[in-house]
Amino acid sequence: MDLTIANHNSKDKISWATSNAKIATITKISNTKYRVTGKKAGTATITVKVGKKALKCKITVKAPEASLSKTNATIKVNQSVDLTIANHNGKDKISWATSNAKIATITKISNTKYRVTGKKAGTATITVKVGNKTLKCAVKVQSVPKHTHDYTYVKYVNATCTEGEYDLYKCNICGATKKEKSTYSKPIGHTYAREYDKTPYIVTKNPTDTVKGKAVAECADCHKKVEKEITIKDLYTYVFRDGGVNITEFNGKYYNYDTNIYCGGDIIIPNKIEGWNVKSVGGFSNSPITSVVIPNGVTDINRSAFEGCTNLTNITIPNSVTEIGGFAFEGCTNLTNITIPNSVTEIRDDAFSGCTSLTNITIPNSVTEIGWSAFSGCTSLTNITIPNGVTDINGSAFSGCTGLTSIYIPSSVEGFGDGIFDNCPKLTVYGKAGSEAEKYAKASRLKFVAK
Ligand SMILES: [Zn+2]
Ligand SMILES: [Zn+2]
Numbered sequence: 177m178d179l180t181i182a183n184h185n186s187k188d189k190i191s192w193a194t195s196n197a198k199i200a201t202i203t204k205i206s207n208t209k210y211r212v213t214g215k216k217a218g219t220a221t222i223t224v225k226v227g228k229k230a231l232k233c234k235i236t237v238k239a240p241e242a243s244l245s246k247t248n249a250t251i252k253v254n255q256s257v258d259l260t261i262a263n264h265n266g267k268d269k270i271s272w273a274t275s276n277a278k279i280a281t282i283t284k285i286s287n288t289k290y291r292v293t294g295k296k297a298g299t300a301t302i303t304v305k306v307g308n309k310t311l312k313c314a315v316k317v318q319s320v321p322k323h324t325h326d327y328t329y330v331k332y333v334n335a336t337c338t339e340g341e342y343d344l345y346k347c348n349i350c351g352a353t354k355k356e357k358s359t360y361s362k363p364i365g366h367t368y369a370r371e372y373d374k375t376p377y378i379v380t381k382n383p384t385d386t387v388k389g390k391a392v393a394e395c396a397d398c399h400k401k402v403e404k405e406i407t408i409k410d411l412y413t414y415v416f417r418d419g420g421v422n423i424t425e426f427n428g429k430y431y432n433y434d435t436n437i438y439c440g441g442d443i444i445i446p447n448k449i450e451g452w453n454v455k456s457v458g459g460f461s462n463s464p465i466t467s468v469v470i471p472n473g474v475t476d477i478n479r480s481a482f483e484g485c486t487n488l489t490n491i492t493i494p495n496s497v498t499e500i501g502g503f504a505f506e507g508c509t510n511l512t513n514i515t516i517p518n519s520v521t522e523i524r525d526d527a528f529s530g531c532t533s534l535t536n537i538t539i540p541n542s543v544t545e546i547g548w549s550a551f552s553g554c555t556s557l558t559n560i561t562i563p564n565g566v567t568d569i570n571g572s573a574f575s576g577c578t579g580l581t582s583i584y585i586p587s588s589v590e591g592f593g594d595g596i597f598d599n600c601p602k603l604t605v606y607g608k609a610g611s612e613a614e615k616y617a618k619a620s621r622l623k624f625v626a627k
Pocket of ligand 1: 323324325326347348349350351352
């Protein structure tokens with residue numbers, strides 16, 4: 177709309193402004209006439225200064241109303257026309273209906289687009305409700321004279337999860353289609369959680385002794401989702417040992433043709449199985465799990481327990497664990513930090529080697545021995561403090577930690593293995609003057625600073 181200044185004395189200076197250009201913009205037509213254009217729903221004030229006088233015009237911009245692409249349409253039997261809603265505000269609920277599905281059917285293309293197909297001669301009304309508004313399209317369906325279909329080949333259609341392959345034909349006169357299937361034509365069937373598709377079931381509810389769990393998978397081809405119940409037996413293989421349970425295998429790690437389970441996600445290991453306390457856990461290596469909570473009561477993390485779990489980002493270790501087995505987290509390349517509880521006494525060989533994303537690790541006072549190659553190749557580690565309880569650091573323990581700039585080694589450490597800091601080019605060792613750490617650093621040609 178245009179705004180015009182009346183009775184201008186042609187001397188006073190004029191200026192135009194909008195309070196909110198996102199809602200209403202102004203464009204000059206002449207010095208005394210501007211055009212106001214609505215941009216989005218809301219209110220804005222146009223202020224015009226004429227000399228010392230300020231004139232105002234309050235503008236309310238209304239959102240455009242939803243409309244239908246056609247209000248009437250004529251089609252033949254078997255022909256279609258698409259109807260689209262324009263100016264949907266993205267919020268109002270939409271519903272589509274036909275007054276007579278024997279004459280015209282509707283099929284959804286998207287929420288705002290439906291296809292109307294003629295079924296037999298007659299009239300039908302397509303009613304679309306958008307919020308409180310009702311939109312209508314009158315559809316007239318005309319019959320096609322009796323004829324023998326004259327089919328032309330259209331295309332070959334590949335088999336899908338639910339339908340076999342076929343050749344598609346279309347009638348030149350009426351548009352009717354037909355599918356020709358050979359005797360070999362069969363639907364492929366859904367393919368859920370195949371290991372080579374990297375589409376595991378994702379555990380959405382972890383099972384316990386008394387409650388069944390749930391896991392969800394998506395068909396690798398059509399993305400249809402399925403949910404299945406899972407029990408402790410589906411997920412874990414275990415043995416009874418020393419009055420407790422030792423989990424030896426996470427069954428989700430490989431595709432299992434009996435259970436059809438290949439699964440990952442956020443795993444919470446149960447604290448009891450068949451009424452017995454879970455005491456040690458292992459066998460998750462190379463599985464697609466993303467996080468794991470080890471229950472309180474577990475004392476041992478077995479050798480290679482989580483080795484190669486490259487999707488693993490988070491792990492909770494309770495303060496009942498005393499031993500982290502060899503290779504337990506080797507190659508967990510997405511693990512960024514880990515808190516070792518103050519109950520662990522031994523970090524075994526290669527326990528964290530190759531954890532290339534590990535930036536932060538706190539070694540508690542309870543640890544006495546750091547195993548051979550325990551943190552080798554942890555290229556993101558920068559600072560480490562060895563606590564006072566440690567007496568032995570085995571060979572290659574921090575070798576290849578190329579980002580490591582500082583390590584503090586207390587006087588309690590007396591046993592040093594070979595090549596602990598091989599290929600740590602940025603490293604400075606801190607420790608007490610005259611300590612074994614100083615001797616080791618000097619013998620290894622490393623920078624040493626007394627602290
Ligand atoms: Zn035909
Ligand atoms: Zn499918």
